[in-house]
Amino acid sequence: MKTLSIKDIALKANVSITTVSFIINGKAKEKAISDAVIKKVQKIIKESGYKPNQLARSLRTGNSNIIGLIVEDISNSFFSSIARLIEDKAYKKGYKIIYSSTENKIEKTKELISLFKNRKVDAYIISPIKGIEEDIQDLLNDNKPVILFDRNLPNINTSYVGANHFSASYQAVESFIKDGKQNIALVTTDIDVQQIVERFEGYKKSIIDHGLPYQDGLVLNIPFSQEEATTIKQIKELLQNRTIDAVLFATNYLAISGLKALKELEKKINESFSVIGYDDHEAFELHSPSISTIQQPLEEIAEAIIQLILAQLAAKTKLPEQQVVIPAKLIIRN
Amino acid sequence: MKTLSIKDIALKANVSITTVSFIINGKAKEKAISDAVIKKVQKIIKESGYKPNQLARSLRTGNSNIIGLIVEDISNSFFSSIARLIEDKAYKKGYKIIYSSTENKIEKTKELISLFKNRKVDAYIISPIKGIEEDIQDLLNDNKPVILFDRNLPNINTSYVGANHFSASYQAVESFIKDGKQNIALVTTDIDVQQIVERFEGYKKSIIDHGLPYQDGLVLNIPFSQEEATTIKQIKELLQNRTIDAVLFATNYLAISGLKALKELEKKINESFSVIGYDDHEAFELHSPSISTIQQPLEEIAEAIIQLILAQLAAKTKLPEQQVVIPAKLIIRN
DNA sequence: CTGAAAGCGCTTACAG
DNA sequence: CTGAAAGCGCTTACAG
Numbered sequence: 136m137k138t139l140s141i142k143d144i145a146l147k148a149n150v151s152i153t154t155v156s157f158i159i160n161g162k163a164k165e166k167a168i169s170d171a172v173i174k175k176v177q178k179i180i181k182e183s184g185y186k187p188n189q190l191a192r193s194l195r196t197g198n199s200n201i202i203g204l205i206v207e208d209i210s211n212s213f214f215s216s217i218a219r220l221i222e223d224k225a226y227k228k229g230y231k232i233i234y235s236s237t238e239n240k241i242e243k244t245k246e247l248i249s250l251f252k253n254r255k256v257d258a259y260i261i262s263p264i265k266g267i268e269e270d271i272q273d274l275l276n277d278n279k280p281v282i283l284f285d286r287n288l289p290n291i292n293t294s295y296v297g298a299n300h301f302s303a304s305y306q307a308v309e310s311f312i313k314d315g316k317q318n319i320a321l322v323t324t325d326i327d328v329q330q331i332v333e334r335f336e337g338y339k340k341s342i343i344d345h346g347l348p349y350q351d352g353l354v355l356n357i358p359f360s361q362e363e364a365t366t367i368k369q370i371k372e373l374l375q376n377r378t379i380d381a382v383l384f385a386t387n388y389l390a391i392s393g394l395k396a397l398k399e400l401e402k403k404i405n406e407s408f409s410v411i412g413y414d415d416h417e418a419f420e421l422h423s424p425s426i427s428t429i430q431q432p433l434e435e436i437a438e439a440i441i442q443l444i445l446a447q448l449a450a451k452t453k454l455p456e457q458q459v460v461i462p463a464k465l466i467i468r469n
Numbered sequence: 470m471k472t473l474s475i476k477d478i479a480l481k482a483n484v485s486i487t488t489v490s491f492i493i494n495g496k497a498k499e500k501a502i503s504d505a506v507i508k509k510v511q512k513i514i515k516e517s518g519y520k521p522n523q524l525a526r527s528l529r530t531g532n533s534n535i536i537g538l539i540v541e542d543i544s545n546s547f548f549s550s551i552a553r554l555i556e557d558k559a560y561k562k563g564y565k566i567i568y569s570s571t572e573n574k575i576e577k578t579k580e581l582i583s584l585f586k587n588r589k590v591d592a593y594i595i596s597p598i599k600g601i602e603e604d605i606q607d608l609l610n611d612n613k614p615v616i617l618f619d620r621n622l623p624n625i626n627t628s629y630v631g632a633n634h635f636s637a638s639y640q641a642v643e644s645f646i647k648d649g650k651q652n653i654a655l656v657t658t659d660i661d662v663q664q665i666v667e668r669f670e671g672y673k674k675s676i677i678d679h680g681l682p683y684q685d686g687l688v689l690n691i692p693f694s695q696e697e698a699t700t701i702k703q704i705k706e707l708l709q710n711r712t713i714d715a716v717l718f719a720t721n722y723l724a725i726s727g728l729k730a731l732k733e734l735e736k737k738i739n740e741s742f743s744v745i746g747y748d749d750h751e752a753f754e755l756h757s758p759s760i761s762t763i764q765q766p767l768e769e770i771a772e773a774i775i776q777l778i779l780a781q782l783a784a785k786t787k788l789p790e791q792q793v794v795i796p797a798k799l800i801i802r803n
Numbered sequence: 804c805t806g807a808a809a810g811c812g813c814t815t816a817c818a819g
Numbered sequence: 820c821t822g823a824a825a826g827c828g829c830t831t832a833c834a835g
Contacts (some may be wrong), residue, residue, distance in 0.1 A: 525812035
């Protein structure tokens, strides 16, 4: 069961490995290999089930037809959905995707980039955190295409795809206010990334623009890696200690924790108490009542990312960077 | 920014690449390299940030320190949790995991195996489907460790880790009956894998053992790749056309569709109508009322898998295969 | 129309 | 105690 090499095929076909290589790589015509030889070699390849060793190919050519996808947490449905869409689209162009989660840890992210680099990944799609600017710059200096998404990094000159979180959370708060809500809380996370900061700023600006007082005490910052039990406890405390008639959750998993807190408090969502979540989650629609949410158009985001990356991969020279900002939509469910 | 090779290090250190290689691979002592040389070379490696090219290393040694994980759907929380646990454990032993989803498609699964083979993956963890027996046998003949999990394949002689689904669904039905339920439905999927068949058989046997009539019409087989909207429609029809006072769902995503169907029908879960799900889902606990469920002990399963795979990887000879069956637990929530 | 040969970056048996 | 050389399986510039 020794696995076959190009040499074995060349031997069987009684031609040189050069000829076999040209045929495998679709360069037969260009190299003017005779039809008879092409047919013969293809037949032998087919019959023997020979598959070129990708490792050797990558080692020689320096590229791998692999795109690396680095996200916060691949088990979060926002990221897994994007990953799935990108994978499908990339596959059709002959690229495979390998992905991994950073868990918002700088060290882990650096290791991942280094690992992918070592495996000669052709291009990178990264949902970044602060502290890895240098590593990304190295990639760029190395002429590797890098697309940032979901979060931008101010000092990096590369393309970015993401939603407009400022205006999304501005609108969410506005919809609360139109419903007559006065004391609107925000439950968010403490990670210092643009996308999260924007959600806070949209919240704050909307409150102020509509003539309500901004209250620091209504904003709860949850540490990212905190145990969920602690998060639930903190949300319960917020809800018990303050007069609150509406809550905006800045991420889907915070909203889930929030719903658990409400359940434990036996506090109902109704005309006098509203909730809006972020991104989507299977539990939102199923919940009684269904949970309204700010949704990012996943398909559009995935499409924009893959377009940019394929364009850069196909180009010989560096393309001008683009900032693609896609509006998020407020979905009101009742 | 040319990336460094072992040659560059050898040059800088003024030694041969052989010596550098020995030092990198921890064979310096064994090869009796002098301490002075070791220190010097290590210093240069550190300062230059040199990382060995894994592709070249794999090409030469024939192994990659990568374990391939092939599951039905990585975005299902059962599989993503297992993947996460395995990843952590493997990482500590110097192995990386790459994973991908089969979506229960034979062709896609074959392609994945072939892809992983091409990338010289050292070992395989597979949640299999029928129709890939030959491909797995090829792997085994090639002396690659393969662990099957979640589902077994009768004619393959390799280790397996999974839960006892027969007794789990037997118990679930028993608990319905003890609660006075008489007309118990099963919503399951049509994929022909042992794990799903067992769930059906446990259901049927439990009904018969407790003196109830088994009714074919109370078992709904949902095609795996069917649109969710259709699934919800079929579940609604079942519930409307039949007298049913309890439903066992054979997978977590079917339970979610079932809950959506109940919501659309405005049918409440209460003393006279019960539901049990399978595996877990964030929405189960959050639901009002919370949904009882059959849970597989993820940590134990992951632990068993990784133990078996690491043992086989460390062994020079083929280890005897083991069938590890772990009991699933019925979690009653109210 | 086709092939011999160099080289990608490593590891390792062999020699000294 | 250390190194020269072969070889893993490919691709491609060059030659004819």
